Amino acid sequence: MRRDIEDYVLKIRKSEYSFFKKRAGDVALLIPYPYPQAIGSLSWQAVYKKFADYGVRIERFFFPPFSNFKLSELRSVETLRPLGDFELVLVSSIWEKDFVEIVKRCDIKAKILAGGKGVEVVPNLWASEFDGVLLGRVEALLDEYGTDIFRKYGIVKSSSDKVEFFYSIFFSSWSVFKDAVLLELSKSCPRRCPFCVVPETAGRFAYVEFENFKEIVLRLRKFKDIGAKKLGIITTALTDVPRVLDYLEFAKTYFDLTASSFTVGSFKAEVLKYLHQQTVTFGVETTVEAKRKEVGKYFSDAKLLEVVRACRGMDKIVKIYLLWEEDWEAGFFEKLKPFIGKKGIEFSINPVVVKFGVKKIEEIKRLLANFPLPNWKKIERYRRYLISLGFDADVLNKKDWYTEVVASLVDKGYLDKKVLFVKGKRLEKIVDNTLKEVVEEILNRS
Numbered sequence: 186m187r188r189d190i191e192d193y194v195l196k197i198r199k200s201e202y203s204f205f206k207k208r209a210g211d212v213a214l215l216i217p218y219p220y221p222q223a224i225g226s227l228s229w230q231a232v233y234k235k236f237a238d239y240g241v242r243i244e245r246f247f248f249p250p251f252s253n254f255k256l257s258e259l260r261s262v263e264t265l266r267p268l269g270d271f272e273l274v275l276v277s278s279i280w281e282k283d284f285v286e287i288v289k290r291c292d293i294k295a296k297i298l299a300g301g302k303g304v305e306v307v308p309n310l311w312a313s314e315f316d317g318v319l320l321g322r323v324e325a326l327l328d329e330y331g332t333d334i335f336r337k338y339g340i341v342k343s344s345s346d347k348v349e350f351f352y353s354i355f356f357s358s359w360s361v362f363k364d365a366v367l368l369e370l371s372k373s374c375p376r377r378c379p380f381c382v383v384p385e386t387a388g389r390f391a392y393v394e395f396e397n398f399k400e401i402v403l404r405l406r407k408f409k410d411i412g413a414k415k416l417g418i419i420t421t422a423l424t425d426v427p428r429v430l431d432y433l434e435f436a437k438t439y440f441d442l443t444a445s446s447f448t449v450g451s452f453k454a455e456v457l458k459y460l461h462q463q464t465v466t467f468g469v470e471t472t473v474e475a476k477r478k479e480v481g482k483y484f485s486d487a488k489l490l491e492v493v494r495a496c497r498g499m500d501k502i503v504k505i506y507l508l509w510e511e512d513w514e515a516g517f518f519e520k521l522k523p524f525i526g527k528k529g530i531e532f533s534i535n536p537v538v539v540k541f542g543v544k545k546i547e548e549i550k551r552l553l554a555n556f557p558l559p560n561w562k563k564i565e566r567y568r569r570y571l572i573s574l575g576f577d578a579d580v581l582n583k584k585d586w587y588t589e590v591v592a593s594l595v596d597k598g599y600l601d602k603k604v605l606f607v608k609g610k611r612l613e614k615i616v617d618n619t620l621k622e623v624v625e626e627i628l629n630r631s
């Protein structure tokens with residue numbers, strides 16, 4: 186057994202607390218992140234809980250924080266058994282690049298079933314790499330197929346849109362959220378921005394009813410005895426949940442509160458007084474008001490300034506996500522400058538990832554025609570410009586962007602599968618030479 190991996194797993198065991206006893210299981214659950222980050226995702230905890238409800242015991246495997254390992258070297262948190270001992274491995278993840286990492290490291294014979302957003306938008310690609318993919322919410326899949334799901338390889342899709350909400354069943358003192366437990370307040374999104382896969386893959390918008398919310402918060406108090414002071418509320422847009430102030434008023438009695446995401450359009454400044462977080466995040470997408478209208482996510486500059494003013498008034502850092510590079514909008518940034526203060530406003534530039542696997546192909550064609558592929562040199566100049574104005578700014582990793590776009594092109598048969606799995610810079614080089622022509626071809630096809 187590799188000593189470094191064993192030490193890592195023992196450290197997880199020592200730091201972790203749960204309602205569930207650590208017991209040997211029949212099925213492996215692979216989470217392709219190091220544990221301190223993985224604990225901040227509710228999706229694998231949901232899988233674990235849902236399978237436990239069906240009497241299926243699961244052993245969990247996390248990626249170590251170093252890169253020189255194979256899947257066969259991983260050990261379970263429950264029993265330290267190797268991953269290769271299991272006949273069936275479930276993978277829970279969101280991003281395409283995580284599945285690429287698994288394929289690159291795979292040296293085991295187990296059947297592997299993959300689930301999560303990353304496979305949902307490009308199911309054909311991953312069904313041919315793994316033994317099957319699971320599409321749909323875990324609660325709906327399990328209730329529809331029961332444990333028969335293990336025998337249904339290929340693409341297994343739920344036809345139900347049953348919604349169940351999940352909350353932390355594991356808590357760890359060794360995590361980036363070491364003093365927080367999580368609760369999913371809503372699923373999907375009531376808005377339907379044409380470039381976004383959330384409403385398309387996550388189904389209808391739903392949120393926890395107030396009475397249920399109260400019950401869950403009271404249940405989560407158990408974690409307070411072992412150091413959880415915060416309740417992290419997971420939602421695409423906190424202020425889209427009706428009566429949200431009642432929810433926050435109730436929960437603040439028991440926990441310090443944080444929330445994951447906000448929309449400018451529905452933002453209410455009153456929520457800020459409940460939140461114990463330094464940074465408040467908004468998907469602004471583009472700094473040009475007219476373009477926001479064009480891409481189907483409209484709010485005025487005046488509303489955005491009102492939101493920034495409210496946040497900065499409470500000394501919060503405002504983090505603004507942009508999907509489209511712009512010609513420098515000096516006027517827009519001049520308006521924001523009075524609110525910068527000490528590192529008060531941050532930009533994150535994540536060029537839009539067009540998912541060719543999604544159904545809204547006509548919308549995608551329109552967006553592609555109007556907004557060209559990222560010009561990385563220009564984006565880098567843009568980032569430096571923002572920093573020169575006194576803002577903080579970062580840019581999405583270029584390789585991650587390519588991986589996501591290329592995965593969807595491979596899924597649709599426009600690119601060879603090999604392209605996705607070459608290492609390092611070659612991925613970008615090959616794609617740089619071909620992606621533009623492939624996209625143009627798609628645009629020209631009816």
Ligand code: SF4
Nearest residue numbers: 374376377378381383
């Ligand atoms: S508001 Fe955000 S999550 Fe909702 S559809 Fe638009 S981009 Fe997606």
